[in-house]
Amino acid sequence: MKASTTRLAAAAAFFFSLHAHASLISFDDLRADGNLVSLEEQGSHAGFAWSRWYLGDTAVEGYGNAARSGANYIMNGYGVDALEIAHATAFDFTGAWFAAPGINGARAGWVQVDGYDLAGALVGSTGHVAIDGVHRWVAAGFAGVHRLVVTRDEGFFVMDDFTFAQASPVPEPGTLALFAIGAAAIALRRHGKAPR
Incomplete structure (x- = not known):
């Protein structure tokens, strides 16, 4: 027995x-070479489509604080109000680290992440989360999402260490x-x- x-x-x-198997995307396996480059134009990364995101590294002037780990980060472009992250299959979004870069100019004061399922229904929202020059963990805990939309009040923000898990079928x-x-x-x- x-x-x-x-x-x-x-x-x-x-x-x-x-x-319980979480994965982390730090973007450090990509090359920015001291520039801001379109992540969308590079195609999918880690199985995700990154619509309107830019990849950078800490060598870019004013972005020395932008990476939480390693040297790379992703960010919004000028005038971009909503950025998307999508996957063909459902995933669970745990959260990511956000900050406002140390540039002179417009810096975001808050970010918000909304998660949507395959049918386009809202699964969850972080609401407005205040950010500044120090990285802040924006916890989501969204289960079974296919698409995330990240918005901000104005100006620039950076994101690093995107944490997710492939969604398991719910018994x-x-x-x-x-x-x-x-x-x-x-x-x-x-x-x-x-x-x-």
């Missing part, structure tokens, strides 16, 4: 760990109920109280 209980515990750990209630009944039956049998 102990082996059955151990197998059940291992199966449960595997089943519930499917939701149906019947699956969870069967799992619970099986666990209860094994526990009862182990204690000699199983019905005959």
Whole structure:
């Protein structure tokens, strides 16, 4: 019986760990060479389409504070009010680090991230999150999104360390109920109280 209980515990750990594998995109595997370059024109990166985003590195004047880790970051272009990040399959968006660059000129005072499912329905919103010259974690916790839209009040902002996980299929209630009944039956049998 102990082996059955151990197998059940291992199966449960595997089943519930499917939701726990986060990935981080730091953009440091790309090359900016001291310039701001269109990320959209480079095509997809890490399986995502980055609409209206620019890639830069800390060698760009006024952007020494822009990368949270490594030297690269992404940012909005001049006059761009809404930037998109899309994936062909559903993903869970944990959050990302945002800051206002150290440039002289218009710098964003807040950012907002909205997540949408495949049908275009709003899954979640961070609301306005204040940013300044120090990176701030903008937590989202959106599950099952296909597209993110990032907006700001005005001026420039940077983003780094985009954190997500591939969405796992959510088990149906019947699956969870069967799992619970099986666990209860094994526990009862182990204690000699199983019905005959």
